[in-house]
Amino acid sequence: MTHISELNEVDAALICVPLDAVLGIAKDLLQSRIPVVECARLHGEAFLAHKAEIHRAALHHKLPAVVGAGCDPGVFSLLRSHFALLAPGGHTETSRHIVPSLHHTLAATDIPGVRQALATESRSVEGHPQRYVYVELEPSADAAAVTDAIVHDPLFLDEQTLVFPVPRLAALEAASHGVTLERRAAPADTGHAAFLLEARYDEAGLAARMMLAAARALPFLQAGAHSVLDLPPGALWGEQRAAAEKEWI
Secondary structure, eight states: OOSGGGOOSOSOEEEOSOHHHHHHHHHHHHHTTOOEEEOOOOOHHHHHHHHHHHHHHHHHTTOEEEOSOBTTTBHHHHHHHHHHHHSTTOEEEEEEEOGGGOEEOHHHHTSTTEEEEEEEEEEOTTSOEEEEEEEEEOTTOOHHHHHHHHHTSGGGTTSEEEEEEOSOHHHHHHOOEEEEEEEEOOTTOTTOOEEEEEEEEOHHHHHHHHHHHHHHHGGGOOSEEEOGGGSOGGGGGGGGHHHHHHHHO
16 A cells, blocks of 8 residues: 555544644545544644644545644643633643652651652742642551641641642653643632642553544534534543443533
């Protein structure tokens, strides 16, 4: 096989190529009557221009396409959007960190119930220093009691400290990427809403799952290019939609 046109009965193509090759390959696939999902790392005006180009090609060939369906844009685009819906008029801070920046902390390990502990530093939306402490607990340990003990330990009082119990620190150390999304409501919001998501993930694996979910949504979409914000959430589950609704609603 030497050309896309030789493929038969393809439901969708997932485009995983360098950024400068995405547009050309997407147009070739659409011309060959194959719906596409891609994960180009573009934001803002560059993303909108890229989407418009694919949109014209997809409309011409009367096929659906999903653009920016990776990690970011993609998974984290959805999460930031949902946080903004819940706290309109507020501010969102995205802090990225590479997990190897974590270091062992004997101070937390000395807390009863803690088997092992790792820590790293970040900054809040207001720019204040924060400490993130990841703890692997003993089987009988009480997570709330351990958290309270660490937060109020004199060695941790110099910075705001957030504690995250994890099943295995070895798995955390093996991870390659991490991100913290924090959304705070506008000062005038009497509810003072705040949302915090801390995530550890393999970037390629997470992007692949988002692309597969977007591919499941293709049969529900009209011709044209769609971002992840255009996709019906239920459609991302495909044939698993009913089971997902039963479990997660």
